[in-house]
Amino acid sequence: MSKTAAATVTLGTPIQRGDQEIDTVQLRQPTAGELRGLxxxxxxxxxxxxxxxxxxxxxxxxxxxxxxxxxxxxxxMALAQETVGFLLPSDSRPA
Known part of the structure:
Protein backbone atom coordinates (compact mmCIF):
# COMPACT_ATOMS: atom_id res chain seq x y z
CA MET A 1 0.00 0.00 0.00
CA SER A 2 1.11 3.54 -0.61
CA LYS A 3 1.53 6.01 2.19
CA THR A 4 -1.73 7.69 1.14
CA ALA A 5 -3.69 4.48 1.67
CA ALA A 6 -4.72 5.53 5.18
CA ALA A 7 -5.96 8.69 6.85
CA THR A 8 -6.81 9.70 10.39
CA VAL A 9 -9.74 11.98 11.19
CA THR A 10 -10.21 13.58 14.59
CA LEU A 11 -13.91 13.99 15.30
CA GLY A 12 -15.20 17.31 16.58
CA THR A 13 -17.92 15.46 18.48
CA PRO A 14 -16.74 12.07 19.76
CA ILE A 15 -18.92 8.99 19.33
CA GLN A 16 -20.02 7.43 22.62
CA ARG A 17 -20.07 3.62 22.47
CA GLY A 18 -20.92 2.30 25.92
CA ASP A 19 -18.05 3.37 28.17
CA GLN A 20 -15.79 4.00 25.17
CA GLU A 21 -15.42 7.42 23.57
CA ILE A 22 -14.26 7.38 19.96
CA ASP A 23 -12.62 10.68 19.04
CA THR A 24 -10.28 9.52 16.28
CA VAL A 25 -11.16 7.35 13.30
CA GLN A 26 -8.64 5.71 10.99
CA LEU A 27 -9.75 5.26 7.38
CA ARG A 28 -8.09 2.92 4.94
CA GLN A 29 -8.30 2.83 1.19
CA PRO A 30 -11.24 0.63 0.18
CA THR A 31 -10.70 -2.54 -1.79
CA ALA A 32 -12.82 -3.47 -4.78
CA GLY A 33 -14.79 -5.88 -2.61
CA GLU A 34 -15.63 -3.14 -0.11
CA LEU A 35 -17.03 -1.07 -2.97
CA ARG A 36 -19.30 -3.93 -4.05
CA GLY A 37 -22.93 -2.87 -4.39
CA LEU A 38 -22.09 0.83 -4.42
CA MET A 77 -17.88 15.53 5.67
CA ALA A 78 -14.36 15.14 7.06
CA LEU A 79 -14.65 11.34 6.75
CA ALA A 80 -16.31 11.62 3.34
CA GLN A 81 -13.62 13.90 1.90
CA GLU A 82 -10.83 11.58 3.02
CA THR A 83 -12.71 8.61 1.54
CA VAL A 84 -13.21 10.32 -1.83
CA GLY A 85 -9.51 11.19 -1.85
CA PHE A 86 -8.72 7.47 -1.91
CA LEU A 87 -10.63 7.14 -5.19
CA LEU A 88 -8.69 9.81 -7.04
CA PRO A 89 -5.75 8.87 -9.24
CA SER A 90 -2.52 9.29 -7.28
CA ASP A 91 -1.36 12.19 -9.47
CA SER A 92 -4.62 14.06 -8.72
CA ARG A 93 -4.41 13.75 -4.94
CA PRO A 94 -3.43 16.77 -2.89
CA ALA A 95 0.12 16.61 -1.54
Whole structure:
Protein backbone atom coordinates (compact mmCIF):
# COMPACT_ATOMS: atom_id res chain seq x y z
CA MET A 1 0.00 0.00 0.00
CA SER A 2 1.11 3.54 -0.61
CA LYS A 3 1.53 6.01 2.19
CA THR A 4 -1.73 7.69 1.14
CA ALA A 5 -3.69 4.48 1.67
CA ALA A 6 -4.72 5.53 5.18
CA ALA A 7 -5.96 8.69 6.85
CA THR A 8 -6.81 9.70 10.39
CA VAL A 9 -9.74 11.98 11.19
CA THR A 10 -10.21 13.58 14.59
CA LEU A 11 -13.91 13.99 15.30
CA GLY A 12 -15.20 17.31 16.58
CA THR A 13 -17.92 15.46 18.48
CA PRO A 14 -16.74 12.07 19.76
CA ILE A 15 -18.92 8.99 19.33
CA GLN A 16 -20.02 7.43 22.62
CA ARG A 17 -20.07 3.62 22.47
CA GLY A 18 -20.92 2.30 25.92
CA ASP A 19 -18.05 3.37 28.17
CA GLN A 20 -15.79 4.00 25.17
CA GLU A 21 -15.42 7.42 23.57
CA ILE A 22 -14.26 7.38 19.96
CA ASP A 23 -12.62 10.68 19.04
CA THR A 24 -10.28 9.52 16.28
CA VAL A 25 -11.16 7.35 13.30
CA GLN A 26 -8.64 5.71 10.99
CA LEU A 27 -9.75 5.26 7.38
CA ARG A 28 -8.09 2.92 4.94
CA GLN A 29 -8.30 2.83 1.19
CA PRO A 30 -11.24 0.63 0.18
CA THR A 31 -10.70 -2.54 -1.79
CA ALA A 32 -12.82 -3.47 -4.78
CA GLY A 33 -14.79 -5.88 -2.61
CA GLU A 34 -15.63 -3.14 -0.11
CA LEU A 35 -17.03 -1.07 -2.97
CA ARG A 36 -19.30 -3.93 -4.05
CA GLY A 37 -22.93 -2.87 -4.39
CA LEU A 38 -22.09 0.83 -4.42
CA UNK A 39 -22.31 3.26 -7.30
CA UNK A 40 -18.90 4.95 -7.39
CA UNK A 41 -20.45 8.11 -8.83
CA UNK A 42 -22.62 8.31 -5.69
CA UNK A 43 -19.55 7.93 -3.47
CA UNK A 44 -17.56 10.58 -5.35
CA UNK A 45 -20.56 12.94 -5.32
CA UNK A 46 -20.75 12.50 -1.51
CA UNK A 47 -24.17 10.87 -1.59
CA UNK A 48 -24.91 10.22 2.07
CA UNK A 49 -26.48 6.76 1.64
CA UNK A 50 -23.49 5.42 -0.27
CA UNK A 51 -21.04 6.78 2.31
CA UNK A 52 -23.11 5.46 5.23
CA UNK A 53 -22.74 2.03 3.60
CA UNK A 54 -19.04 2.37 2.77
CA UNK A 55 -17.60 4.01 5.89
CA UNK A 56 -18.31 1.10 8.27
CA UNK A 57 -16.35 -1.12 5.87
CA UNK A 58 -13.18 0.99 5.99
CA UNK A 59 -13.02 2.53 9.48
CA UNK A 60 -11.00 1.54 12.52
CA UNK A 61 -12.50 1.26 15.00
CA UNK A 62 -15.24 -0.16 12.83
CA UNK A 63 -18.14 2.24 13.01
CA UNK A 64 -21.69 0.96 12.64
CA UNK A 65 -24.16 2.25 10.06
CA UNK A 66 -26.08 3.92 12.91
CA UNK A 67 -22.95 5.61 14.26
CA UNK A 68 -22.07 6.97 10.82
CA UNK A 69 -25.66 8.11 10.23
CA UNK A 70 -25.62 9.87 13.60
CA UNK A 71 -22.46 11.89 12.93
CA UNK A 72 -22.67 15.65 12.77
CA UNK A 73 -22.33 17.15 9.31
CA UNK A 74 -18.80 18.45 9.90
CA UNK A 75 -17.47 15.07 11.08
CA UNK A 76 -19.35 13.22 8.32
CA MET A 77 -17.88 15.53 5.67
CA ALA A 78 -14.36 15.14 7.06
CA LEU A 79 -14.65 11.34 6.75
CA ALA A 80 -16.31 11.62 3.34
CA GLN A 81 -13.62 13.90 1.90
CA GLU A 82 -10.83 11.58 3.02
CA THR A 83 -12.71 8.61 1.54
CA VAL A 84 -13.21 10.32 -1.83
CA GLY A 85 -9.51 11.19 -1.85
CA PHE A 86 -8.72 7.47 -1.91
CA LEU A 87 -10.63 7.14 -5.19
CA LEU A 88 -8.69 9.81 -7.04
CA PRO A 89 -5.75 8.87 -9.24
CA SER A 90 -2.52 9.29 -7.28
CA ASP A 91 -1.36 12.19 -9.47
CA SER A 92 -4.62 14.06 -8.72
CA ARG A 93 -4.41 13.75 -4.94
CA PRO A 94 -3.43 16.77 -2.89
CA ALA A 95 0.12 16.61 -1.54
Missing amino acids: NLVDVVQLEAGALITLLPRITDPGLTDAEVAGLGVTDF
